[in-house]
Structure formats: structure tokens, C-alpha cells
Amino acid sequence: MITGSMVALVTPMDPEGALDWDALAKLVEFHIEQGTDAIVAVGTSGESATLNVSEHHEVIRRVVRQVNGRIPVIAGTGANCTREAIDLTTNAKGAGADACLLVTPYYNKPTQEGLYQHYKAIAEAVDIPQILYNVPGRTACDMLPETVIRLSTVKNIIGIKEATGNLERARQILEGVASDFLVLSGDDASAYQLMLMGGKGNISVTANVAPKQMAQLCRLAMAGEADQAKALNDQLMPVHNAMFIESNPIPVKWALHEMGYINTGIRLPLTPLGVQNRATLQAALRQCGLLA
Template sequence: MIQGSMVALVTPMQADGALDWKGLHKLVDWHIEQGTHAIVAVGTTGESATLDVDEHLEVIRKVVDQVHGRIPVIAGTGANATSEAIELTQAAKDAGADACLSVTPYYNKPTQEGLFLHHQAIAKAVALPQLLYNVPGRTGVDMAPETVARLAVVDNIIGIKEATGDMERARWIVQNTPDDFLLISGDDLTAVELMILGGKGDISVTANVAPAAVAKMCELAIAGQAAEARAIHEQLLPVHNAMFVESNPIPVKWAVAEMGLTADGLRLPLTPLSEKYHAQVREALRAAGLL
């Protein structure tokens, strides 16, 4: 089963925006050594929006090759055109990904029926386990829990990354979907509470800088050890907050560079972390014992 700490992996880049393949290999191995349970390649944090299709698929292939079956690889394959999402999902399957993460179509604002038909079409076209991804703050469209329940019984759809932070919604999804349907947090600030309600993991930005702690936190929360999981959450709270002082992945890219893990490369329209936030992010890392 795919569960636990699933790092929303940054895509390492040089200062000029060129992809840093050596840095990517280094990050993958480091995450496995630190206990990360799965890797999400080319999601939002992986800057999918500024990679071209060839780069997008090459990152997936290289992550799969480097992981070499040690932990699951979940490939970001969402698009706002159903045909494109199907093509990306098929390519991810061909590359050897274990599952895909398919964001709700953005900008064109489909209806709930459109969301259902979009994800159903992907699941029917490609025999690869699919995690739905609901993040209305970025996409401009919110997949209603009732639509999630309809999709939960479609073959190849195995779960959802729910990033609203809404615990009542999380509770409803747990109660109204099959027992083997995976509810995964997409919000580090509320991930522990979602797992205590019955969620099975966290697709985490913070795991980029604190993989061992996030992995332990997830293990404890899934096992029902609420007090112990909440204690780790409290220790990581300054980091959770620091990772969103500007748009993701700007702060986390700066943080992994500050830790000496990668270069601090981004592509426009993203820009480097504003200097006024450097001290806050650095202090959050230091307080969590990461520097």
C-alpha cells in the first residue's frame, strides 16, 4: 500500500534554470536513506508548470530509475485537457511509475460532472493507479466530496490528495468511500489531524527538508498514536509555516539550498525567496535542528 510520508519532491535546477540531474539523484537517495515512504515527482512543488513535456517525463524516468523499486514513485500527470492528462499518465506508466497524481483541471473550471468524466476517462484509458488531487486554492475548482465518492469506486482510482485542510470534509470522505480508498493530506499544517481521522499519509512540502521527522510523524499518526504525532507536528510547525511565506516552491527551494542539498534554481515567473524572509526560514530550519 502507498502510505506514509510522500515527499512532494523539488526539481533541482541550476541558477540559470537548467535541470540538475546530479542533484536530483542525490535528493532521491537522501530521501530513501531518511525514511521517506514514497516520492512524488513533478507535482506542484516539482515545478511541473514550468517544465516542458520532455523535461517532465525525463524527471519521472530518472526518479524511477534512481529509486529502483526501493519505494513507490508517484508521477504528477495532471492537465486541464483530458487528452493531455491521458498522454502524460500513459508516459508515466511506460516510465515505470507506481501511481500517478492527477490534479483537477485548472483554469477552465469544469462542472462536477466534468470533473467526474475527466478522471474517469484517465482511469479507463490507462491501467495505472490514480490519486485524485484537489487543491482549489491553486486550480480555481473544488472537487466536491460527493464527486470524490463517485470516483472512489472507479477502477484504477485509489485515493485522493485533499489539500483544503478541511477536517469535516476529510471525515466525510473517510465515512463515504470504500475502506481501501486512500485519503492523503496535501496540507502539512493539518496532516496529522487528517491521518488521525483515518487518512493514510501526507504528500508533504516540509518533507523536502525534514524527511525523517515527517516520516516518523506519519507513522505515528497512522498507527493512532496521536499525542506522539502531534508532538512532532508542534516541533515542525515553524517549518510548515516558513515553507509558505511566499508561493510554493519558492521557500522550500531556498531552504534545500540553504541546507546544502541542491542549488537554488527556479524558473520564471517564480523568483528567488525575498531577502526579508531569509532570516525567518533560516531560523525555522535551525529551530527544528535542520541546520
Template sequence: MIQGSIVALVTPMFDNGDVDKDSLKKLVDFHIEQGTDSLVAMGTTGESATLNEHEHMDVVKSIVDYVAGRIPVIAGTGANSTSEAIALTAAAKEVGADACLLVTPYYNKPTQEGLYLHYKAVAEAVDIPQILYNVPGRTACDMLPETIGRLAKIERIVGVKEATGELSRVSAIRDLCGDDFAIYTGDDASSCEFCLLGGNGTITVSGNVAPKLVHDMISAAINGDRETASSIDAKLTGLHNQLFIQSNPIPVKWAVSEMGLIEQGIRLPLTWLTEDCFEKVCSAMQQAQVL
């Protein structure tokens, strides 16, 4: 089971929107040095929605190659078309990803039965560990714990990223899915409490900026050390809030560029962080002692 601090990696770009492979390699080394437990390549934070399929898989392959087996790489392969999700998942397996993260189909708003059949089809088609991803704030589709429980019985479906921020879902999903099923949070603000309640880790945006702090906080929380976890999380509160002051990944890319790790590049329709937000994000970075 992949556990701990799993960073949803930003995709470095030049100001014309082209992917910056040199900075991508630098980011991979940075996270491994800082103790990040795993990386998600081409999640929401990686701007998967604005890269075409060829670019998407090229970034996944580059990250897998740069990591070279040092930590697990999870490829984002979700889509609102089942056939496209199968194709992306098969491609991720081909380039050597360790697991795949599949967001619930967005915009078309499937029923719970539709969600079950969608994920079942992907799991039956591609032999790679698969992690469900529930983020109704972005997809307008909430996968209920009961549906996750049904899917947990399917071979190859090994976990869920639960990004509702509802802490009651930790125990509900655990009761339905058992101890061998991984439960990750996708909500940085509640990640400390989520893991203290029995979650297996976080798929984090804040970890892009303060990877060591997030790793240490999540490790303490998984081990039941509330005092240490809460003390570290207090330093991260600003990041958890201000990295969402505008749509993710706008603020986090600005923050990582301020650290000198990437250039100022982002894909339309996303735009660079506006100047009125600079001070708030900078203050959060100072609180976390990364500036």
C-alpha cells in the same frame, strides 16, 4: 496502498533553469536514507507548470531510475486538458511510475460532472493506479466529496490528495469511499490531525526539509499515537508555516539549498526567495533541527 510520508519532491536546477540531474540523484538517496515512504515526481513543488512535456517526463523517468524500486514513485500527470492528462499518464506508466497523481483541471473551472467525466476518461485510458488531487486554492476548482465518492467506484482510481485543509472531509470521504480508498492530505499544517482522524498519509512540502521528522510524525499519527505525533509536529510548525511565506516551491527550494542539497535554481515566472524572508525560514529550519 501507498501510505505515510510522501514527499512532493523539488526539482533541482542550475541558476540558468536547467535540471540538475546529479542533485536529483542525491535528493533521492537522501530521502530513502531518511525514511521517506514515497516520492511524488513532478508535482506542484517540482515545478511541473514550468517544465515542458519532454522535460516533465525526463524528470519522472530519472527519479524512477534512481529510486530503482526502493520506494514507490508517484508521477504528477494532471492537466486541464483531458487528452493531455491521458498522454502524460500513459507516458508515466511507460517509464515505470508506480502510480499517478492528477490535479483537478485548472483555470477552465469544470462542473462536478465535468470532473467526473475527466477522471473517468483518464482511468479508462491508462492501466495504472491513479490518485485524484483536489487543491482549489491553486486551481479555482473544488472537487466535492460526493464527486470523489463517485470516482472511487471506478477501477484504477485508488485515492485522493485532499488539500483544502478541511478536516471534516476525512470522515466524509471515508464514509463515501470505504476503507480501501487512500485519503492523503496536501496541507502540512493540518497533516498530523488529518492522519489521526483516519487519513493514510501526507503528500508533503515540509518533508523536503525534515523528512525523518515528517515520517516519524505521520507514522505515529496513522497508528493513533497522538502524544508522539503532536510532540514531533510541534517541531515542524515553523516549517509548515514559513515554507509558504512566498509561493511554493520558492521557500522550500531556498531551504533545501541552505542544506547543501541543491543549487540556487528556479524557473521563471517563479523567482528566488527574497532576502527579507531568509531569517523566518532559517528560524523554522532551526526549530526542526535541520540546520
């Protein structure tokens, strides 16, 4: 079972936007050394929207090769075209990914029945564990708890990344699915609370810059250590907030640049963090001991 702190890994780039393979390999090693439990390659934070298909496949292949079985690799393979999602998922399986993360179809706004049929078709087409991903703030598509519960019985669908931060919604899902169905947070600020309710982990932006702390937070919350988990989350809250001072992954990529792990590259239409926000981000990193 894939549980714990799962980093939504950024895709390093040079200032012109070319993929930086050396930096990617170093980031993977950094996360394994720091105790990250799983790596999500080419999710939202990995700029899946601006990577072409060959780059998408290659990032997954290289992350799988670098990890070399030490921790699970989850490949982002969602699309707003079911056939495209099947193709991406098929390639991720061929690359050796342990599971796939599939965001709800964006822009075309399917019905709940459309969502069910979309995910069911992918699960039936590709024999690999699949995790649903609901983030309506980015996709304009909201997968309701009853649809998640319905999909939880489909073979190969093993969990959901619920990124709304709505704990009542998470509770509805937890109460309606089998105990082995993975309900994962996609909202760093409230993730520990979801895990205290019975969630199995967090797919995290903050883990990019604070992997050791996020791994410890997940362990505490999943063990039911509510006071310790809250205290650690309170310490990390400045970073949680700073990661969304502009659209993700703008702040997290700039933070990793400040910390010396990656270059400044990011692809249009996203741009490097605005000058007016850099001091705020630096202060948050320093407050959490992540920047000298």
C-alpha cells in the same frame, strides 16, 4: 498500498533554470536513507507548470531509475486538458511509475460532472493506479466530497490528495469511501489530524527538508499515537509555516539551498525567495534542528 510520508519532491535547477540531474539523484538517495515512504515526481512542488513535456517525462524516468524499486514513485500527470493528462499518464506508466497523481483541471473551471468525466476517462484510458488531487487554492477548481466518493468506485482510482486542510471535508470523504481508498493529506500543518481520523498518509512539502521527522510523524499518527504525533507536529510547525511564506516551491527550494542540497535555480514566473524572508526561513530551520 502506498501509505505514509510521501515527499512532493522539488526539481533541482541551476541558477539559469537548467535541470540539475546530479542533484536530483542525490535528493532521491537522501529521501530513501531518511525513511521517506514514497516520492512524488513533478507535482506542484516539482514545478510541473514550467517544465516542458520532454523534461516532465525525463524527470519521472530518472526518478524511477534512481529509486530502482526501493520505494514507490508517484508521477504527477495532471493537466487541464483531458487528452494531455492521458498522454502524461501513459508516459508515466511506460517510465515505470507505480502510480500517478492528477490535479484537478486548472483555469477552465469544469463542473462536478466535468470533473467526474475527466477522471473517469483517464482511468479508463491508462491502466495504472491513480490518485486524485484537490487543491482549489491553486487551481480555482474545487472537487467536492460527493464527486470524490463517486469517483472512488472507478477502477484504477485508488485515492485522493485532499489539500484544503479542511478536516470536516476529509471526514465526509472518509465516511463515504471504501476502507481501502487512500485519503491522503496535502496540508502539512493538519496532516497528522487527518491520519488520526483514518487517513493513510501525507503528500508533503515539509518532507523535502525534514524527511525523517515527517516519516516518524506519519507512523505515529497512523498508529493512533495522538499525543506523540501532536508533539512532533508542534515541533515542526515553524517549518510547516515557513514553507508557505511565499508561493510553493519558492521557500522549500531556498531551504534546500541553505541546507546544501540544491542550487538556487527556479523558473520564472517564480523567483528565488525574497531577501526580506530569508532570515525567517533560516530561523525556522534552525529551530527544528535542520540548519546549523
